Amino acid sequence: MGSAMKKYDPKKIEKKWQTYWAKNKTFEVKEDKKKEKFYSLIEFPYPSGEGLHVGHPRPFTAMDVISRKKRMEGKNVLFPIGFDAFGLPTENFAIKTGKPPAEVTKKNIANFTRQLKMLGFSFDWSRAVDTTDPNYYKWTQEIFLQFFKHGLAYKKNQPINWCPKDKIGLANEEVVNGNCERCGTAVEKRNKEQWMLAITKYADKLLQGLKNVDYIERARLQQENWIGKSEGALVRFSVVIPAKAGIQTIQSDAGFPIKSGMTTVEVFTTRPDTIFGATFLAISPELAKSWLEVGWQASEEVKKYITQALEARSAATTREEQEKTGISAGIVAINPVSKKEIPVWITNYVMGEVGTGAIMGVPAHDERDFDFAKKFGLPVKQVVMQNIVVAGAAAPRDNKGLIQRKVVTGIIRNPKNDSFLLLRRADKESSFVGGTIEDGEDAIAALRREIVEETGYTDFEIKNTVFPNFFGNGYKLRVDKNCLDFEYFYAVELNSELHQEVSKEEMAKHEPFWVPRADVSKTVTLTTHQYMWNLYQENKYCFSEDGIAVSSDFLNGLKTPEAKEKMISWLEEHKIGKKQINYKLRDWVFSRQRYWGEPIPLVYCEHCKNKKQKALLIHGFEATGDSNWLPWMKIELEKQGFEVMVPALPDSSHPDLGKWLAVLQPYFDKLGENDVIVGHSLGSKAALHLLETSKKKIGHVYLVASAIGLLEERDWSKFEREWKGSDVKALQKFWEKPVKWEAVEKSVGNKNLILSSDDPYIKKETHKNLPPGWFYQLWSGFGHFQQKQIPELLNLILQSKNTGWVPLPESELPLKLPKVEKYQPTDTGESPLAAMEKWVKTKCPNCGGPAKRETDTMPNWAGSSWYFLAYAMGGKKRLKEKGDKFWDKEMLKHWQPVDWYNGGMEHTVLHLLYSRFWNQFLYDIGMVPTPEPYAKRTSHGMILAKGGEKMSKSRGNVVNPDEMVEQFGADALRTYIMFMGPFDQAVEWDTNGLVGVKRFLDKVWRLGNRIGEHKLDHPWAMHKTIAAVSARIDSMSFNTAISEMMVYANLLENHLGENKENGTVSREAVEALVLLLSPFAPHLCEQIWSQLGHEKSIAFEKWPEANQEELEKKQNINLAVQVNGKLRDTVTAWSDISEEEAKKAALASEKIQKWLEGKEPKKVIYVKGKLVSIVV
């Protein structure tokens, strides 16, 4: 040492260590059972032609820091990288230039790879994936087929959002303010056959799952809002229609269609507490039309309106709000709680596809209803009072008395000059006129009395207003008690200025004065009156928040949540309605009419579509008991074109397996690959035995409340006691006979066998013994006795009805994207693939006849919905495996769930929800080991260009990381990006800021070259720094972690300063600093580490630990001394000073004595190690 030290040369050092890491495979990870695993994940980038911009490295560096720290803490860390390469920009580039997207993608990925390696991220490159690699999308296609086979992918002709510029169908989520998210063009509506994924079936699971994961609040909230669960009630309104216009069909509670002479309309509401305020019933034009179809004879006018409204709706191109229109239907409904007749209106603001297509109109408490009622002169009835807390008051205090009053207030206007009458009160407050309502007095009478007494005006009119009244909630009004006031609030118009004298006592209390409209708001001082004024000004009569129920019979006085609950139980008790849960979430449009996406691996076969399907229904123990829904199912399936067989089995109260099978076998023999078996209870057991001896494949098997013989401890004697007359012994023998699952699996394939059982007698654990992939709990609560779910079962069965869509067999996957001449979508909006006749024409895998391929491709969300699973199973190094060997549940079990997933806020709704959906589905069919894919989710803020704008090529404000690395080095760039500001907030880029960080790294370099082998210089500071930096990294406060290290480095250098030329810093101090800094500036730290004589990479060195003993060692501290809360002095003391001594020392201070002015302190408070607070 001492001689000229080498200069810190980032370029040389960084190259050197990147090469070292690659050569030594430092960051390639194996499934090591001896170490604790840690899976950290970043959102894989889209490899655009522009390359990385300076915003990309923010999340990457953050997770790199965390991954590197975890490695040093001894964890076995999987930190993978890949590319999400399907998507529009590349396709648009291909359309423009004619260059094949596959080639362009390859080039872009190479460039991204170079840049990412340049930044020194500790990725396991051996596991990289590329969503456009056929080996990868083979599995994207396979998963899609799983959805298809489980009835969760379906084709639907529906109006979709259509971007005329991109010629692409958009998911609802991709439409921003009626415009295309990508290009900003106004979105049109078009009808198109689209593949859909039934994510709505998972709404509840996706919502419940959020309880078991650690997501940042914002992400969790956004997911919840997107799913949009609303709890409310379904309420039935009777509708009285003239006899000749009867509507016959209604739904019963259970959902079975039944016939009835009665007509009802069901309505969903989130505010069942306001039913008393329902003054009209509004139905959608769609619902009205369906009434017409079943024979409602409406007037010509009404018919005309319905037609017009429906036309206007389909013509609407954007989601802009439309003017509310409507027409009275000429019929009345009965408000089911108040029993009053209310009119029925047809209107465009009620949507046919939302809820039940009808709503109850509560104008006093719903803005939309209010607008409508105002426009058409419908009555408004207030049933909720606002509950407000007076400004300046905190929440009501415990242990204080309560004063409850009824108060009335009037806003008195003189229409002649538009001025308002106020009172200036003795306490200097200014208010409107009003006062307390006396016991038994009417509010209007009280107001009249007050106005005359207080102001002398006698000729006025109190309007019968619909202003919301208040339930005021304040305190410290004159008395030290909680005051709860019911405030009634009216508008008053002066008829004339007739006036009588006001008594002297009244004048002394408050003096009336007139104020022009413009000055009222600054003159009125009472908070409640300011509220009133605002509402009066805005003409806002509608109060849609929670409050207190009034004029609502048995709900009066209840707060909204309690009122809702009480109303729901009342409705249920009177069989008028029930609790109902609605979701905002909609099914996922999964088709794109584009080239650059995964082809959908289905073919359409006309022949298969027209083939008649058979269904064999097998009843259970005691045929006429729980299985009594089978006849209904038979009728429904026959309606849908099935050939249905329901054999009666011999002696069903004394079941004998052999006899049953003998009867069933001939029926079973008729079934083929497209046919269906439905077994209920013991019938499902019989079905399994038929299947295990079968030599052929059966299409779909549904086993409901399945008696599957997997029970360990069943108390059969109990059944013997309960079921007198039944042969429980026979049942037991039948039940417990084991099933050869492998044989069953051969004849159905686990994907098409749907087991449902929530039988209370079957233990959850027994399900674990089922072969993987059996969909065993489709409907929660679907046991023997929940027959109301039978219609759901019907829908499920109908999903296996031939649609003509036939999945490709696994051997034909991946279905590769063919090369095409042109990348433009066709004019009809179909994908360029549709133009390739050779590719489109194919053979049906089912019947071998002629068939056509699906030409839609998948959306770019598809590939990213399971990439984290691909990494865990080895990524590209294992994706080449043939057949289904790649999918390795053991590897998934080892790595899943992802321990920490960081990504952008822009993906917290869609990508996060979609990938959770895929994972939960794969969990249900047994392909992944955990229901939730990500244990923890955090989010980074954007990096903005200077001036706060988003970085974009078009604005020309993109900062290129290549230049920054050239100028300052990768370590400085990484450290600066982490130092810029709070990780979860947006920050502006400022290249000047890099200078400071570079100086810091220079400083560390200098310290690393001035090592002395002597005792530790600042032990306490070192341990404090270690503790702080560790904690800051864990909580993602990277900026403060770095500032802690800067403070420490400054301290070490100052220490050096005493002996500038040849002073040294102790090895231990510097090594600690280098270890702490290494996750941020890995190249620099590796270099110093090796110069310090270490032979191994710093990447696996032990992360330093703070020594608690050192931290707690006695030392000098400053105690702050406050007098009445103000800092007056500080005193030095030892850190172990006792409370008493501290107080004594504080009082001994001269300055403090001066402030005390000889007074005796009332109270002295000591906060350990921090301060002494003296109250005089």
Next chain:
RNA sequence: GGUCCAGUGGCGGAACUGGUAUACGCACAGCACUUAAAAUGCUGCACCGAAAGGUAUGUGGGUUCGAUUCCCACCUGGACCACCA
């Protein structure tokens, strides 16, 4: 319109469960080293005041010995959603 988040020096920002507001960095000014510059180091840097001291965390209130932190209302900016009953 709804939901959520934020507001602290010239700037980016710090203050972990209420406890000495302005850490760390940038910019700026002065000094040292140097023929000079760069680099580096040192000093200063919220506002008012000569000082004692006073005032400041968007505004106004509340709770508290003590509030950037908790509560209420308002203002400003941002993010996401939007006729979802």
